[in-house]
Each structure stands twice: as structure tokens, then as C-alpha cells.
Amino acid sequence: MLQPNNPANAALLVNINGAILPRDQAGVSPFDSSVQNGDAVWEGLRLYQGRLFRLDAHLERLRRSAALLRYQGMPSDATLVSELRRTLAANGMRDRVHVRLTVSRGIKYTSGLDPRINTLGCSFFILAEHKAPVYDNASGISLITAGQRRPFANVLDQHIHSCNQLTSILAKIEANAAGADDALLLDTEGMLAETNSTHVFIVKDGVVRTSTTRACPAGITRAAVIELCRRHAQPCEVGHIPACELKQADEMFVTGTMGEITPVARLDDHAFTPFPGPVTSLIAAWYRALTTDPEQGTRLVD
Numbered sequence: 001m002l003q004p005n006n007p008a009n010a011a012l013l014v015n016i017n018g019a020i021l022p023r024d025q026a027g028v029s030p031f032d033s034s035v036q037n038g039d040a041v042w043e044g045l046r047l048y049q050g051r052l053f054r055l056d057a058h059l060e061r062l063r064r065s066a067a068l069l070r071y072q073g074m075p076s077d078a079t080l081v082s083e084l085r086r087t088l089a090a091n092g093m094r095d096r097v098h099v100r101l102t103v104s105r106g107i108k109y110t111s112g113l114d115p116r117i118n119t120l121g122c123s124f125f126i127l128a129e130h131k132a133p134v135y136d137n138a139s140g141i142s143l144i145t146a147g148q149r150r151p152f153a154n155v156l157d158q159h160i161h162s163c164n165q166l167t168s169i170l171a172k173i174e175a176n177a178a179g180a181d182d183a184l185l186l187d188t189e190g191m192l193a194e195t196n197s198t199h200v201f202i203v204k205d206g207v208v209r210t211s212t213t214r215a216c217p218a219g220i221t222r223a224a225v226i227e228l229c230r231r232h233a234q235p236c237e238v239g240h241i242p243a244c245e246l247k248q249a250d251e252m253f254v255t256g257t258m259g260e261i262t263p264v265a266r267l268d269d270h271a272f273t274p275f276p277g278p279v280t281s282l283i284a285a286w287y288r289a290l291t292t293d294p295e296q297g298t299r300l301v302d
């Protein structure tokens, strides 16, 4: 899946530490920790009819990532929400918009990795783009099982949702070389972790199953799917899923803010049939309804 270059984004205004600037004039200092060390945390959010879906959960995850990295001078939620509102208003955006909110450890007074040379507090960057769900959720996607593995917290805690995405990028390069849309990553013990950018669910004999978050971030869409299953009395289990059980599944789908609910048509040489699976289609319909439920979003645009 190669994202198209959407001409609607040619004149975007982006927010750099509160300054709203045309995309081509926006700059980040080479002393910023995001540039120096990839030392930044981020959230991808989606705007539905003027409301940011589950904004509070995203801000909580952002704050948790920043706390795990011991950031000092993190902007308050009130500041971030007001800057999100300004950015969306400046761009006249209301729907079919994806927002990347990034907070870095901030500017260093000299190059290096020691957090003690960061004395100015955090930096923040808000990039809002016109972006429909990035996958074709009608035809689904193909995955390959990557050679890259997702590490546990004793190597790099995946609950730090950081701009260090090199494992994902290396896996994505594998998928590109194989002509697949995305790559599925196992953890270092050979259990399902996630893909390069989404969480993975399988359906077997009517039961929905997904991995634990021991080697992947706690996804907002993943949590919504688990909740929807409970609400609709759809059996759903969270646990360790060995690689060998993936191709035995009746259905597979992936979840994420970028693409919502996406059926998987193929994993390596295995095609899932019938496609799309009935449980996946049901969950996608429940999720679609959830995204426009006023209770589920924070209104930032009238």
C-alpha cells in the first residue's frame, strides 16, 4: 500500500511550538531531540465530523510515553488541545483528517544524547493532513511475516510510543520487497506482536483473538474493538498467539487510527476465505458507527 500524494495537502499549515506556518517554511532545529536522537513521542489521531476520536485516551498514552522517557516540561493537555484546535481551524478542517501530534524532549544546548543538556523543556509539532483511511478496506491487504521481531520491554518498551520506528521501517522494507502491503511481526518468542503500524486480530471458530501488549503499544483502536466485542456479546480473547495458529484462523484483520478496521486477504502464501470474513465485516460496521458517536470524540471544530 503506497499512500498517494494528496494535492489537498499542498498548502497545509503546520504548528511548530505554537507558530502556525506553511508546510514548506516550517522547520525544526538541528538541536531538537527529535532530530538528534529520534527522542520524541507521538500520537496519530483522526477527526470525524469536527470531533477528535478518543482524544483523552490519546493524550493519556502520549503522557505515559513521555513519562517513561522522563521528559521535563511536557506541555499541559489544555495547551495541546488548544493548539490542536488552532491548527485545525487554520486549515479549515472538519472530517477525513489525520493528525500527527509529536512531543520531543526539546532543544539541546549542544549535540549529544544526555537528557541533562536539554534545559528548555519539550517541543511540540502538530501536523494535520487531509487523509482518508489509508488502506482499501473493501479489498483488504496482504501481509508477509517479517524476519524483524518486536522486542520486549527489557530491550525497548513498546509502550513508549516513540519516533524511533526503525524496526517497523525495516519490516516495511521486507514487505515492499515481497510485494505485500504490510509486514506482520512476531515477538522474540515467536508469538504474534502486531504489524509495522497496526494491531492484528484473528477469528477462529467464532472467537476473536488478539495478542497481549507485551511487545506492542496499547492501541486505541484495539481497545475499542475489544470493547465493541464485549458490548455485542462477541467472544473475544487476549493472549499469546503462536505464529503457527495465524494461518489456521478463519479470518484476520488489522486495526489502527490510520486505516481503521482492515480485513487481511492474505498472509504469506495463505489466502483467508471467505473474504471478507463475516465477523470482520460486523466489527468494521460497529467501529464505523462508534467513530461518529458524539460520546466518543472531543469537539474541536464547530
Ligand SMILES: Cc1ncc(COP(=O)(O)O)c(C=O)c1O
Binding pocket: 043, 044, 168, 194, 195, 196, 197, 198, 199, 216, 217, 218, 219, 220, 221, 222, 255, 256, 257, 258
Ligand atoms: C506501532 C503501532 N502499532 C499500532 C498502532 C495502532 O494504534 P492506534 O489504534 O492507537 O492507532 C500504531 C499507531 O500509532 C503504531 O504506531
